[in-house]
Amino acid sequence: MNAIGWPNWRRLNQEGIVFAIAVLLFAAAALGLPGFLTADNLVAIVRSVSVLGILALGMALVIIGRGIDLSAVAIMAMSVAWYLQLLNTGTSDGLAFAYVLAGVLAIGLLNGFLVAYADVPAIFVTLATGSFVFGYVRSQLITQDAVPVPQGHWVELLGGVRFLDIPVEVFVFAGLAFLVFLFLRYTKWGRFIYFAGDNPVAARNIGIPVRPMLVLRYALSAVVALIAGLLTAASLHSINTRVVNSTLLYDIVLVAVIGGIGLSGGRGGVRNVLVGAALIGILLNAMTIIDIPLLYQNLIKAAILLGAIIVDGIINPRDEQTAQQGDI
């Protein structure tokens, strides 16, 4: 703070900038695009970013701890696809869900174990497990790309639940966001994630259980992905495994990075996810209303992500002191 009372521009961080852009974009869209500022459309925006936001919450947990989870989308789609496949082939609901939950946790634990105890860079571990999960489930466990939700199953009913005309996934997103907020802010392990992300070696030296916490984060991220997958299946009444090859994964990273969660770890929180999700939600919705073809939307998103990463690289430069071998 300075004495004269000029606005302190140094305090204007990425989150603030992005929030301002989101507001401006919202205002511009509201004025310029017909049908943007309607209740239905606003609900649609929130709804469309809910699943993305939930996935971004899991990703945020991992990124704050200086990691990344590139297997999130594969886990999301393939776990639910397998679940639905099990149901369709007559496995009882409880047993099927137990299988799937065990599988999801196994992949999350495997990710965490390889990153924490085998010292393999997260980016390679999760790239490999993502590829494996997709390939294994697609080739061994399910028979076609899309798996429908069985008639009358609770997942289908979940998709129809409304409260105040707002679909259920919005509440799930809000609830999860609140939980993650509580975890990061008020629990010891939540606070430790920042230390571990900022300087893993120092965190380990002062006695923080860095490795078990890493495993926990990847397991949490996997479970969050399962929840997101169930909500997707609920709203679409089926799950299409081709989503794994789409740009959804990069949208998640985009939400986290553009909201201001530094990829070098130790920075950011739930608020950043919300801001990032808001901007991306408005952007996607606006592009859809303007009727930009999907292919061009991808190009635009990629350009924005590239810009976001460049800005992130400048704002949060890599710390050469704590960078690890193979940390590329």
Added chain:
Amino acid sequence: MTFRERLQAWRYNLVPDHLVGEILTKRWTDNAIPFLALVATLGVFGSIIPGFFKLNSLQESTRQLGEFSLVVIGMTVVMLGGGIDLSVGSIFALSCFSAVYVFFILEQSIWLALAAAWATGLIFGAINGYLVGYLRLRAFLTTLVTFIFGRALFDILVSTYAADVQLSQASSDVLDFIGDGTFWGLSVSVWLAVILAIVTHIALTRSRPGWHVLAVGGSRRSAHNAGIRVRRTVFMTYVFSGFCSSIGGFLIACRLSGAGPGTGLNLEIMALTAAVVGGVSLGGGRGSVVKGLMGAIIVLTMTNGLIRLGYGTGTNQMVLGILLAVAVTIDIRWLKNRHKVLNEVYVAPVYLKMGETQSAAPGSGTPYELDNRLSAADHIGLGELEGPEDVILDRDDHLYCGTRHGEIVRFFAPDYKRSEVFAHIGGFPLGLAFDRQGNLISCVGAMGLYSVSPDREVKRLSAETSRSWTSIVDDARLRDPNDCDIAPDGRIYFTDSTKRYDAHDWALDSIENRATGRLLVYDPKDGSTKTLLDGYRYTNGVCMAHDGKSLFFAESWACRVHRYWLEGPKAGTAECVIRDMPGYPDNINRASDGNYWMAWLGMRTPSFDLSLRHPDMRKRMTRRLPQDEWLFPNINTGGVVKFNETGGIVETLGDLSGAAHPMVTSMREHKGYLFVGGILNNRIGRYKISGADPNWTSPASYWGAKA
């Protein structure tokens, strides 16, 4: 020998444990795992897929392999430089499209199409290089984003122009030849991949830019400090990768005569997996083009093989995922733990039962009985010297010795108060000898045999001998040249104490006790070095007999002295003349009365002798205990022994006070005095020998009176 000891002797002397460690020290072990994986992959798929090795089938798969290998070569170079390039698939696809667009839609020549593909690849690579190299963004995420960007662009372009390409009438013989033809039985893509691989390999291993890439990958900061332009080097690796991918893209454009939505799909994870499976390390600095190519063959064989075996959608991704995870984990663990494993397994002790010895205790009445005479020696250079292993005097009575700083120091006669650095060699100068011309010959620990002329010119005589066929460790290199002496014909006989350890690790060699010491000869006439004898436990001092027809050499860890015949009926053979001494012998030199002086660097102890019969215990000791708690030869007590021509012990001198000369590594008689040196001592001692010839000098004894 008890049954237990016999078992131990068999176990530790016959099982070649030491080979494991020696193999692990080899750089090529890095290649062994990928190579075995390659053989296994080809073997498995070759045997379960009928017709896998048929010419037709190979022709088709090698065409694809050529394109893929080009991409992998680019990826390998980027990874060697410490980065990663996930955008290769997009560059590949966009280059393919550029070529197709120029050729089929603009209907230009095939060479212009090639130029377009190149331009696309180079520009895309330059963008990556700028972002990662100059802006220092994270390589993985940045290239991932440029990959999405390129892919999105490619999808738009393909969907826009696909129909036009289909309708195009353009055709070219050159294009068909590149796409379908063969040259000496191999497709163009394979030829291009081979040529590029060779060029890249030579560039990486034999050219300045290539070394820069490896240096930057090995340690970015050190490379920067060494003056390498790190950012530009990183930039160039991405440009090169873009170039490689663009050739691949051009080739597939020729082969398929078009570009489809599947072009280059999943190529990035395939190329990454190939490079890592081949053994190119993440984080840079370690790897080679050959490794990349091995990985390329493994990955392509597996993915294509599984498709031909009829496994469904997704199998490829599953296999790639497993391969990548396993390979990355092995790579990381291997890099992290290789030196630990090596430290653990390298020391492989053998069994040895030392013979009973006579006591050296004062008052025992044996010829080895130690006394306190050396403690009365005057000191020279006290506190100035560090580690005078050997001492020698020239015809003008000046005194020379080596120091652990790699210097040869000269003390001036007559009082030896003044000194100067006579020459700087480096290493640790050990044994010294003057040749006929007055050159000072020195065995320099960890370096080789050196000569210093009277006007101080240092010259290397020998650093290697011939390589033996059966040794795994490189035994051509002299690791621990220890002492030398010169025959009347000018040939220099010298010892190399061990093949398995460097000079400063002599304690490990004593614990291992493996017989790898050698006696070598250097011939100044033709500059050659030959191995005369091999398989002694730490060969040490060498001394020409007074008649010049044989030489004595010490075998330290066996406490023996051998005589090697240069002439006469026993020429070329060695016989043991002194065995089972109570001390570990070091240098040997002539005495004025026709006998020989021998230094003891330490004394045998019952505990270490016992441990030599328990190799398992010594192995555990080196693995589990810190180095300063190891049991190794006692070097706190030594002495000087005089023996005669037949190996009989004449007398023994010692320093029981332990203050002046606890350990002795050399001694030189000169004009009635004995000059005493010790490798861990801080002085040279001068001891007046009662009754010695006051005019006898070593140079005169070797080369006659002054001319």
